[in-house]
Amino acid sequence: MSTSNGNPIAHPQVQLANARQYVGAYVVSLVLMGTALWLVDRHLGSQEQLLMIVTACAAGAALVQAYFWLRLDFSRTQRWITISFWLFVPLFIMTVGLTAWMFSTLYTRTMIPALMHPAALMH
Amino acid sequence: MMLAMPSIDYTVHNSVFLVAHFHTMLNVVGFACLGGINFWFPKVFGFKLDEGLGKRAFWFFSAGTALVFGCMYVLGFMGMTRRLDYIPYVSWRPLLVGEEVGIFLFCVASYYLFKQLYVSVRDRAQNRVMSNDPWGTARSLEWLTHTPVPFYNFAVRPQINSRDEWAWRRQHGLDGARPDHYEDIHLPSNSVVPALLGAFAFAFGFGFVWRMYWLVAVSLAGMIAAIIAKSFHEDSGHTIPGAMVERLERGFRDVVSEVAPIGDLVGGWARFAGPREAPSGRVRRESGSGARVLAMRLVGRKREDTR
Amino acid sequence: MSQIADPDRAILWDPNHTEHDMIETRVLGFWLYLLSDAMIVAALFATYLVLDHRMNTAGGPTASMIVHPVAAFGVTVLLFSGMLAYGLAMAALKAGDRRRVLVWIAVAFILGLGFLVVEGHEFADLVQAGITPERSGFLSAFFTLVLYHGVHLMFGLLWLAVMAVQVWRQGLTAQVVYRLLNLKMFWFFQGFIWIFVFSFVYLTGTLHVH
Numbered sequence A: 001m002s003t004s005n006g007n008p009i010a011h012p013q014v015q016l017a018n019a020r021q022y023v024g025a026y027v028v029s030l031v032l033m034g035t036a037l038w039l040v041d042r043h044l045g046s047q048e049q050l051l052m053i054v055t056a057c058a059a060g061a062a063l064v065q066a067y068f069w070l071r072l073d074f075s076r077t078q079r080w081i082t083i084s085f086w087l088f089v090p091l092f093i094m095t096v097g098l099t100a101w102m103f104s105t106l107y108t109r110t111m112i113p114a115l116m117h118p119a120a121l122m123h
Numbered sequence B: 001m002m003l004a005m006p007s008i009d010y011t012v013h014n015s016v017f018l019v020a021h022f023h024t025m026l027n028v029v030g031f032a033c034l035g036g037i038n039f040w041f042p043k044v045f046g047f048k049l050d051e052g053l054g055k056r057a058f059w060f061f062s063a064g065t066a067l068v069f070g071c072m073y074v075l076g077f078m079g080m081t082r083r084l085d086y087i088p089y090v091s092w093r094p095l096l097v098g099e100e101v102g103i104f105l106f107c108v109a110s111y112y113l114f115k116q117l118y119v120s121v122r123d124r125a126q127n128r129v130m131s132n133d134p135w136g137t138a139r140s141l142e143w144l145t146h147t148p149v150p151f152y153n154f155a156v157r158p159q160i161n162s163r164d165e166w167a168w169r170r171q172h173g174l175d176g177a178r179p180d181h182y183e184d185i186h187l188p189s190n191s192v193v194p195a196l197l198g199a200f201a202f203a204f205g206f207g208f209v210w211r212m213y214w215l216v217a218v219s220l221a222g223m224i225a226a227i228i229a230k231s232f233h234e235d236s237g238h239t240i241p242g243a244m245v246e247r248l249e250r251g252f253r254d255v256v257s258e259v260a261p262i263g264d265l266v267g268g269w270a271r272f273a274g275p276r277e278a279p280s281g282r283v284r285r286e287s288g289s290g291a292r293v294l295a296m297r298l299v300g301r302k303r304e305d306t307r
Numbered sequence C: 001m002s003q004i005a006d007p008d009r010a011i012l013w014d015p016n017h018t019e020h021d022m023i024e025t026r027v028l029g030f031w032l033y034l035l036s037d038a039m040i041v042a043a044l045f046a047t048y049l050v051l052d053h054r055m056n057t058a059g060g061p062t063a064s065m066i067v068h069p070v071a072a073f074g075v076t077v078l079l080f081s082g083m084l085a086y087g088l089a090m091a092a093l094k095a096g097d098r099r100r101v102l103v104w105i106a107v108a109f110i111l112g113l114g115f116l117v118v119e120g121h122e123f124a125d126l127v128q129a130g131i132t133p134e135r136s137g138f139l140s141a142f143f144t145l146v147l148y149h150g151v152h153l154m155f156g157l158l159w160l161a162v163m164a165v166q167v168w169r170q171g172l173t174a175q176v177v178y179r180l181l182n183l184k185m186f187w188f189f190q191g192f193i194w195i196f197v198f199s200f201v202y203l204t205g206t207l208h209v210h
Helices: A017-041 A047-068 A079-110 A111-115 B004-010 B016-045 B049-079 B088-124 B165-171 B193-209 B213-232 B242-258 B265-272 B288-307 C022-051 C068-095 C098-128 C135-171 C174-207
Strands: B186-189 B238-240
Touching: A017 A047, A017 B288, A017 C068, A017 C098, A017 C174, A047 B165, A079 B265, A079 C022, B004 B016, B016 B049, B193 B213, B213 C135, B238 B242, C022 C135, C022 C174, C068 C098, C068 C174
Parallel strands: none
Antiparallel strands: B186 B238
């Protein structure tokens, strides 16, 4: 509740803002998303290739936004924010990745009989 | 840990061994709670719980635990499954009777726990705590400030020289050390908003469970409105001037040495609950007056001296 | 760990302890909250990827039948523009220009509202076609994931409106500034999450992976 911080505008958190980098990150992330859209919409590639490309574009856009919008760098101001983020990322990937992997193998191991059922294959 | 081993887990699945196991784990938590209550009760209320009754409760509780769960583990190994509505084997009977006796011991333990609380509150004058550290053997930092704890916790932030700071100070004869001067203490103001949020959140959950969607809408709107209203309430807390802190501290020590600080349970709470929130807009100007009122209340009959 | 402190010369009190930087502690605290919030998103993504399978459609539509990647790119542009507008508000804050902060917050609000209106229309069409969350496990996961993001944006809009009033009435005080910084992280984070929603719900949904 301290108000003795002096001028809040001079705070390093405020001084992180950079309009040019914000615009740059905006353009790059939209171009990446647009590229992924164009390739998927035209079906330019096999399913596996497209999945890889979409993943790469998403990762690229995420990194660009994380670095230039959320300013996750190792400067003195942002150090702990960045470290907590990079500790969080593996948790996120493991939560999503391990669950999806576990269930996809589960489906192939246990649901083949059900998939063989014609009603299930109609859709 | 034990039941995390699949081979054991499969073997004891659905048996009363499993029931005994996880209830023993809960029981350990119960023991820790009872220990914690006895240990920190004086820190919060200013008087100790009756030791003899506490010991009696402990032994009955322990005996009950041994009897109930000892029998239950063995029954599990004998193949008894849980949630039976009949007893298929006569050979289980003695152990089941043993469990019943254990339950009876638990009841006796509960009786002594309630009696301990009742007797301790009744005889609080005798059990009153006269120093920071009623145990004389406490180690950690909370015993370094007054018992019970004043609303500002520490008058001056202690410098830590050892992991068990209080034990270290006692060992080196520094437990009577007082700061030579007092700085202003800045405290946040009390606010009704968190309690309000809790009430609205309860209504929110209740509404969803019973599908009373009007209640959901009202309590959600209430939560949002309370948070927004709080954000508009520019309250930077209040400051207790260093001179006031010093007077409070001195009064505190005099009172401790002459008469007990705690008249009664409720009065004790009211005394240390801290000043009420000042009306908005007047916080800064009124800073100190809340503390002055508190000082009067705290020092009580020594009013003339502190003024 | 044994501590060697000389009891005769040890300092016992620390009256002049420096105050914590209020803005920094609150920004970090809110950031940690956002990361925990993102773990809920992780759980929702995991659920979606598990249920995005022919076995879980219960005879109802699959992802490829309900997602429109081109339309979704349209709302992506709206959303990212809203993020950029708030970024420019932050640049105005850096310059201490209160009026420009207000203007960019208003632009961000309008763009975010546009996103929600378009998404609302999309969902209204689905519901009218009988495609509701209770239709199948897959649709439950789909609606929950996308609406979770949508509800966050809704609260973001509310927050933007509140901050606009506070900037206008109270000016750029420390209290207002730390809230603007927290809102910046909240608002940008919704764009960050949307990258994955767009990629792994709207784009790969058309691929018939399963």
